[in-house]
Amino acid sequence: MFNGRETELSGNEIHNSGFWANIKVSEFQEQRGIPLQIPLALVESALLYAMDSLETDLAEIEQYYRKQGFDSVYRIENLTKFNDKNKLVINYEKAVFARAKAELLPEFATLSSRELH
Numbered sequence: 001m002f003n004g005r006e007t008e009l010s011g012n013e014i015h016n017s018g019f020w021a022n023i024k025v026s027e028f029q030e031q032r033g034i035p036l037q038i039p040l041a042l043v044e045s046a047l048l049y050a051m052d053s054l055e056t057d058l059a060e061i062e063q064y065y066r067k068q069g070f071d072s073v074y075r076i077e078n079l080t081k082f083n084d085k086n087k088l089v090i091n092y093e094k095a096v097f098a099r100a101k102a103e104l105l106p107e108f109a110t111l112s113s114r115e116l117h
Contacts, residue, residue, distance in 0.1 A: 010040055014047055019062050020055060020073055021089045023047055023096055032101045037111055043104065050099035054092070 009026035016022050025044060028034060034043060055062070070076050079086040085093075 008036070010043070012040075012044065014044065014051065016051065017055070018072065019066070020051070020058070021085075021092050023051060023093065027093070028097050028100060032097050034101070034104065035108070035111060038104060038107050042107065043100075046100040046103040047096065049103060050096045054095050054099060058092075 009029050012025045014023045014025065025040070025047065028047060029036070029043065065073070065076060073086070073088050073092065076086060076088060079088060081087070082090060
């Protein structure tokens with residue numbers, strides 16, 4: 001489509017403060033079915049908001065693991081893993097994606113059916 005917006009998934013990654021997982025924008029776009037017609041800046045802004053608010057909610061959990069000597073969620077051992085990600089990474093990503101999509105839902109209503117095809 002020639003509307004000036006991206007028609008491919010973003011290769012950008014949003015880096016975190018160091019403890020929690022970085023977020024790949026393309027994974028969010030794919031897993032949550034985010035229309036490519038939604039401006040990338042808006043998608044990234046929703047992800048940043050979701051990451052920040054979730055990290056506030058998870059501050060006590062982060063402190064607990066840091067006191068145990070873990071400086072990154074990736075280094076926590078003895079947790080269930082899937083595709084080289086432990087369950088804390090998977091659950092963090094899932095929560096970020098859910099919050100970010102909730103932020104973007106009003107944008108879905110503004111897209112016409114013609115823009116979605």
